[in-house]
Amino acid sequence: MNKIVKLALILFLVSAIVAGVLGGIYVVTKPTIDANNAATTAKAYSEVLPEGVAADPTASEAIGETVDNSGNSVTLVSVTPADDGKTYVVETSAVGSQGTISMAVGVDSETGTCTGIAIIASSETSGLGAEASKPFFKDQLVGCDTTAIHITKQGGTVEAITGATITSKAVTNSAAAAIDYVMNMG
Amino acid sequence: MNVKKQFKDGLITNNPVLVQLLGMCSTMAITTSLFNGIGMGISVLVILTCCNVVISAMRKVIPNDIRIAVFVVIIAGFVTIVDYVLKAYIPALSESLGVFIPLIVVNCIIIGRAEAFAAKNSVAASALDGIFQGLGYTVVLCVMCIIRELLGKGTFGGGILNGGDGIALFGSNFQGAMILTMPFGGFLTLGCLIALMQYALRKSKEKKAKEEDK
Numbered sequence A: 001m002n003k004i005v006k007l008a009l010i011l012f013l014v015s016a017i018v019a020g021v022l023g024g025i026y027v028v029t030k031p032t033i034d035a036n037n038a039a040t041t042a043k044a045y046s047e048v049l050p051e052g053v054a055a056d057p058t059a060s061e062a063i064g065e066t067v068d069n070s071g072n073s074v075t076l077v078s079v080t081p082a083d084d085g086k087t088y089v090v091e092t093s094a095v096g097s098q099g100t101i102s103m104a105v106g107v108d109s110e111t112g113t114c115t116g117i118a119i120i121a122s123s124e125t126s127g128l129g130a131e132a133s134k135p136f137f138k139d140q141l142v143g144c145d146t147t148a149i150h151i152t153k154q155g156g157t158v159e160a161i162t163g164a165t166i167t168s169k170a171v172t173n174s175a176a177a178a179i180d181y182v183m184n185m186g
Numbered sequence B: 001m002n003v004k005k006q007f008k009d010g011l012i013t014n015n016p017v018l019v020q021l022l023g024m025c026s027t028m029a030i031t032t033s034l035f036n037g038i039g040m041g042i043s044v045l046v047i048l049t050c051c052n053v054v055i056s057a058m059r060k061v062i063p064n065d066i067r068i069a070v071f072v073v074i075i076a077g078f079v080t081i082v083d084y085v086l087k088a089y090i091p092a093l094s095e096s097l098g099v100f101i102p103l104i105v106v107n108c109i110i111i112g113r114a115e116a117f118a119a120k121n122s123v124a125a126s127a128l129d130g131i132f133q134g135l136g137y138t139v140v141l142c143v144m145c146i147i148r149e150l151l152g153k154g155t156f157g158g159g160i161l162n163g164g165d166g167i168a169l170f171g172s173n174f175q176g177a178m179i180l181t182m183p184f185g186g187f188l189t190l191g192c193l194i195a196l197m198q199y200a201l202r203k204s205k206e207k208k209a210k211e212e213d214k
Helices: A002-048 A129-133 A135-141 A165-183 B003-013 B024-030 B034-057 B064-089 B091-100 B102-106 B108-118 B123-153 B183-213
Strands: A061-069 A072-081 A087-095 A100-108 A113-121
Touching (some): A002 A100, A002 A113, A002 B064, A061 A165, A072 A165, A087 A165, A113 A129, A113 A135, A113 A165, A129 A135, A135 A165, B024 B034, B024 B123, B034 B064, B034 B091, B034 B102, B034 B123, B064 B102, B091 B102, B102 B108, B108 B123, B123 B183
Antiparallel strands (some): A061 A072, A072 A087, A087 A100, A100 A113
């Protein structure tokens, strides 16, 4: 009996010391980590908007609505009005081929077109799905409305990435869902 | 303590990946660009050395019955520290390695060296063991990265050189064998490397035996 108590005590002590050290490191690194995340989001926001237009990520309004768009279930995370009064940034998340793809979509509410997309986080295959963040793919979505923004197989104008149709679809369907949401916001 | 032997063990004769066959999962998963390979290798090297030192220093205090539990707690602690530090100061690397940093906790190189070496040897020897075994792991990762990147994408130094795209060695029109950047290619590359290593080790053993015969 004594032995068990002694073992438990030692294990408890080791765990307590490790937990203490980790707590310290967490407090030290937390502000930098938060600043990094905020910078990533801010950069994505400025990428999707036309030049000279800005949106403040801290002013975003949470949506938390899941819609089904052409076979992809897309979660609309938040919407942020930009300072030109007609453009909005919508954050979406949808399932790609390897995991969730979080992205920001810029939507012009007057013309109902996409002003740009930026991928905030994804775990798509490097060299295939991960190419979605490269200009050759995502620039095709700029200026598209909800019909044109789909990949060619679905009747749109976007050339899908070779070998990464699932990712291409997830991205275009998310963008289409974002435009739909903004246009029906009223 | 035999520094030279430990060095040779870690890099060649007892290489953690090619000879002990430890840490296969991370080796296969992250070796797609040189940036990943170096980052992962150094992370493991740091964690391995720290864990070896602490475990070796505590080897007389830790009761035998719960030693594995204590090792795991210590390893998890160091891994989480490295995870926070990378997230805060090298976010690009943290993003690119993703879940494989937290997964170092269950990387068998670390628990393997703790159990096989640090729990039985002095602090200084354990520190050296951590550094050399970590180096051995890093070198193999880098070789895998270079081969897979070159044949798969036709670039060298992806993630670091040329603004992160790597230097295109075969011109920008090179298509590459995409298959090598996928897990399947990882198995192929690793298999070839292990075979090469075994061949070289056997050759040098035969040579030694012949010399002794004379």
